[in-house]
Amino acid sequence: MSTPHKPAVITDVAKLAGVSHQTVSRVLNKHPSVSEHTRKKVLDAIQQLDYRPNLTARSLVTRKTSTIGVVSCGGTQYGPSQMVYGIELAARDAGYHVIITSITELTRDQISEAIHHLMNQQVEGIILITPLIVQLGDIKDLLPNVPYVLIDAPWGIDLPTVMIDQVSGARKITRHVLDRGHKQVAFLSGPLHWSDARGRLEGFQQEMQQDGLDPSQVIEADWSAEGGFVAAQKLLKQKDKFTALVAANDQMALGAIRAFKDAGLKVPEDISVVGFDDIPEAAYFDPPLTTIRQNFSLLGKRGVNHLIERLHEPNTDISQSVIQTQLVQRQSVKILNGAQHSD
Structure with a gap:
């Protein structure tokens, strides 16, 4: 009976690539100080050995999980569901995982429970999709020490927000x-x-x-x-x-x-x-x-980018990023009274 194949560890990758395990770690963390030649050798060794980093161990050392939490409300509707999808795509492109928790109403209790759940998953930051009228002071109270961004919040609030006009x-x-x-x-x-x-x-x-x-x-x-x-x-x-x-x-x-x-x-x-x-x-x-x-794709991208900025620099100025819409003309409007326009 054959023995099960032992999973590769970081020292195996280092040995095959002919580098130190610290260099492998730098490549995994996308550190800019590694040359392209060395980076390629390490990535080739990772692929050859089918090496999979121990994310739990890594997060214990770095105190970073590369995970973003999303609190979604109104997710059965087209707009909020597309916002979640846009966030997931943008986070993946930025090298982050997403954990989503859905709530039915933007009440203090439901927001608090959702945030508590996400914090137990050790997320680094939180994006809140807030399409309903909400007491924004509650969000300030509930998220005092966690980087966060609101999406789809009302115009003019003094919280970090990305919104469509x-x-x-x-x-x-x-x-x-x-x-x-x-x-x-x-x-x-x-x-x-x-x-x-x-x-x-x-x-x-x-x-x-x-x-x-x-x-x-x-x-x-x-x-x-x-x-x-x-x-x-x-x-x-x-x-x-x-x-x-x-x-x-x-x-x-x-x-x-x-x-x-x-x-x-x-x-x-x-x-x-x-x-x-x-x-x-x-x-x-x-x-x-x-x-x-x-443009839900751009909304998700800006939301994720804004959160990552706040993760790297917690004192980033509060701002509202506003995205404009686009008129799509088809055939459902009739021209009256000689108006000189057509779809």
Whole structure:
């Protein structure tokens, strides 16, 4: 009976590469003082021996785990789920592992429990995805000695934050509709305890008021296609007429399009509809949906980079990094009154 193959250790790698074990350690830690020739010899030896570093032992020596914790709230929704994915990719590229814990509400108790769980995993820093309105003082109290970054937090807070400019995005999509001659425009809002929903509503109101138009035809739903369907039916029963609907996300836009179809109305011939998010299916709606694209990949990358900066230099100035959105024009908006624009 053959003896099991003994896993290679760092001294085996050093012997095969013809270097000291300290040099192997420097290569593993990506130290800049190692020449490319030596680095290649060590990496070749690692591959040949199928050497796997003992991360637990390493972390005990260095007190570093190369692990980032993520507290995710609202992860069943498209935006937060894409944020988590963007963070995972960016962390992997930066040489960090990610541990994710999900909570249902941004309450002090749930945030505290999530942070406690992550700290038990010895994470070096924490990223909090905070799409709901939250008492930000709670976060300051709960994370006094741990580097952290917030993602998707409200504008203007004095905490390290990376965010997408929801107000500007909503203004862009509303301006697109107004420039095509629409004066009576309804707004289908997400749940207003979400900071993104409030930002998008604010952007819609600002752009309407800029043209002296009434922004009061607003109805709140729950981000889902079903919610959009029910809300659009309610809008159709109101006495105020509208020629266009700005939906605060693509799923609600999809539900609204179905409600209009059931009522015998065509999009965009009778009612124009636009969305927000540019989910992968938006290009295949009937008609293809004009919407706003958010750069979740860049959001994740900036969030991770900002956290790593704070890991290396804890006294880094608090800052807010703001990412702009992109208008995606398709075929869901009709031109009225001779406006000189087209999708």
